[in-house]
Structures are given as C-alpha cells and as structure tokens.
Amino acid sequence: MKNYQLAEYEERFFNQLSNITEKNNLINPELFNKYNVKRGLRDKDGKGVLVGLTEIGEVHGYIIDENETIAVPGRLIYRGIDITDITDGFFKDDRFGFEETCYLLLFGDLPDQDTLMSFERLLSEYRKLPEDFVRDMILKAPSKDMMNVLARSVLALYSFDDNADDTSIKNVLRQCIRLIACFPLLGVYGYQAYSHYHGNNSLFIHSPMPEYSTAENILHMLRPDSKFTNLEAKLLDLALVLHAEHGGGNNSSFITHVATSSGTDTYSVIAAALGSLKGPKHGGANIKVIQMFEDMKQNIRNLDDDEEIEHYLVKLISKEAFDRQGLIYGMGHAVYSVSDPRTLIIKEHAARLAKEKGLEDEYNLYLKVEKMAPEIIGKSRNTFKGVCSNVDFYSGFVYKMLDIPVELFTPIFAISRIAGWSAHRIEEIVNSGKIIRPAYKSVSKRREYVSMDGR
C-alpha cells in the first residue's frame, strides 16, 4: 500500500473503530446508582471511601457534627505537625526546610541538628547518577515532556541497581533516598537536553554542588550562569515542602499503595506514581493553570472588565474555551472546600514576589479568578461542598516569577512528592497489607460464542 493510501485507510479505520469503541464501552450511568457503586472511591456526598490508615499525612477539610458534614478551613499535617508550624519554623531560623521535611516524612520525627546534617550529607553523596547515564539515557532521546523523562529514567535506574527487586525495608529505604536525591538531576538535565535539541539553545549540564540544598541545586543546575538569590532558593524550597505529602488518598500516593501491595519493586512503583501525577486533574494542573491564564489574557479584551472575565470562566466551564475540558484549573479539591492551607501560604509569597517583579496586574487577575470561580463552578456542577483554590492555583505563577520553565512545573511537584510516595511505600510494606483488590461488578449480558462462519 502506498503511504498516502495507508494514511487514508488508517484515518477511516480509527474513526470507525473509535466510534464503535465508545459505543461498546459506555455503561448506562443509572447502573452506577442501581448497584451503589462508589465512583472514584467516593461516597454519595463526595467524601472519600475509607480504604486505609496512615500516620504520614493528614488532610483535614471538614468535621462531622451529629452526622452532619461541616466544611472547615483546611489543615495539612505531616506526621502530626501542622504544615504552617513546619514552614514557620524553618522560615524563622532562615533555614532550608525540604531535607528536614523528607526526614520527618520518612522516619516519623523531626531530626536534631546532627541527624539533619548527616541526612543532608547522605543526600548529597547520593546526588549522583550512574556513569554515562546522562549521555546514554537523557541526552540521547530528549523528550518534550519532563514527566516522561523522569518516568523512563526511573525505570532505567532499575538496571543499574544490583538489588533492584529486594523489598526489605533497608533496601527500599536506600532506593528511595537515592531517588529523592537524584530526581532534581533527572528533571533538570531532561529539560536541558530538550532545550538544546528542540529549542536550539546551548547545552548546560552543571554538576550538583555538595553543600547546596535541593532547591539551591535545582536553580544552580537550571540556570546557565548558575546564579540565584537566597530569596529565590528559599521560595522554591517552600514550594517543595508544601508539595511533599498529601495523605494516602491522593491519586499518586494511592497508586503507590496499590502498586506496592502487589509486591513489585520501587522503580516500578515510582514510575506508576509519576504517570498519575502528570495528569491535569492532579499535579499536571500547575502547567494548565499558567496556560489557562495565557489563553485568558489573549481572549479577554479588557482585563479590568469583571464581566468579560466572568464570561470567559463560564465558557471554560461549558467547554467552549481553552482546552475544552470544562475545568477551571487550580480550583477545586477532593477534600478541601473552604481553603487549601498550602494556597494560603504560597499566595502570600506570590503577592510579595509579584510586587517585586512589577507583576501586580497579573496577580490581581489571579485574585479575581480565585474569587469568581467558586460561584461559577457551583452554578453548573453538582457540588456537595464549596470549591476553593488549590495549591497549584498559585504555584505555577510563583515558578514563572522564579524563571523556571513551564516544562519543569510538574516535575518540581514530583521532585517534592517523591518524599511522600517513599514514605507511603514504606508504610505499605511495614504493615504488610493485603493486595489491594476492589470489586467490579460486570454488567454485560452473557452470550454464546459465535464461530467465524456464523458472524
């Protein structure tokens, strides 16, 4: 078949087959009610079905009073300690907080000075990729998607580990700490390769500095001149701390539990979690938020006109604008409805940075959308609870102000969340849970097999 004929055949084949596929896979929505299916593992009122216990992170968004669910301002608690106290703690001492947070999540307690120093030394020892890994695995096949680079690099690291399938706690801990240390290199070098081969820019591969924190190393490896200010590094560090953990029920941490429960290796589990985080309803939302605001700025003639902004948001919801998915990105959360505590923290810094960078107009646009969106979503969707902005409403804006390229927004989330995934993998192994295996009811009608000549 000639190439153009093949292309025509393919187009017709897949058009036809995708219509058939959609028709034959659609399940009557009423059946979900009939069989009382907890879609998305949610109760009817939107609350998550209780499927596990954890001591790592607590996501608190409501209280139950006399059987009534009452939404309250959100709180996020790492190993029993409120995230606001954690961030206040290291800000007050003018310290970096991410390494200490990793220690807390992994081991359950805050480290004292000596313990933290030893842990940081270990991380910096581990912040090395196997010989020729950058040349053979990262530079050879650059991808436009750094989450893809992270996932395949993690899977490739399996082959460099002589003890890859050993699921003893000691070995898994070693693997996890190595991954926590190496994620910034994988993400940033992946971006440098992409920027060079696809963007025609000069190629920079800066080796990490042993004395730098994770946040400092990201900026050092990313910027051609390796320069950054203390304020920039501290803000990035804060973002890393805020994204490090979010209970066992968020999509990527739950996947960590599910995959771990099958007994598989650390690299397979983390690759699965990365795939989940990439989704635009989860960690990928930080990229979507920035793109959505760019689209908004291009399509709204007068950004001071609230009616025009409202009109655009309504079009978003009705799938007539931007990516036509019907979502206002950065808004809404499965647990929080009054407020996401991480947003409150990051928003304060976004305001300060926007002022410094002369981007107050853009910040004000964010404020307006954040204020208008809940009502617009509430009017058109079946919301049992209110809708508030989530952490990623402002995180992309902060990264943009830190001159971090958009391709690295979700990878930065992953560089941070690997700490939470690691803690959840270890918790699942220590408690040697059953293999996670919920039920699916089949609703297809039984029928006879028809032999070829009878079809």
Ligand SMILES: CC(=O)SCCNC(=O)CCNC(=O)[C@H](O)C(C)(C)COP(=O)(O)OP(=O)(O)OC[C@H]1O[C@@H](n2cnc3c(N)ncnc32)[C@H](O)[C@@H]1OP(=O)(O)O
């Ligand atoms: C770090 C993180 O992962 S935070 C989340 C990042 N994701 C985003 O910002 C993407 C936009 N937001 C969303 O898609 C959703 O709010 C989610 C996926 C985060 C949570 O969804 P849910 O748990 O279903 O939220 P909730 O129960 O409050 O939603 C109720 C209804 O409002 C809709 N809704 C919630 N948020 C939004 C939104 N931002 N835009 C449009 N509709 C929304 C839901 O789709 C649902 O409608 P449906 O029943 O017709 O499907």
Ligand SMILES: O=C([O-])CC(=O)C(=O)O
């Ligand atoms: O908890 C969730 O569903 C999503 C979230 O905010 C996170 O993972 O940080």
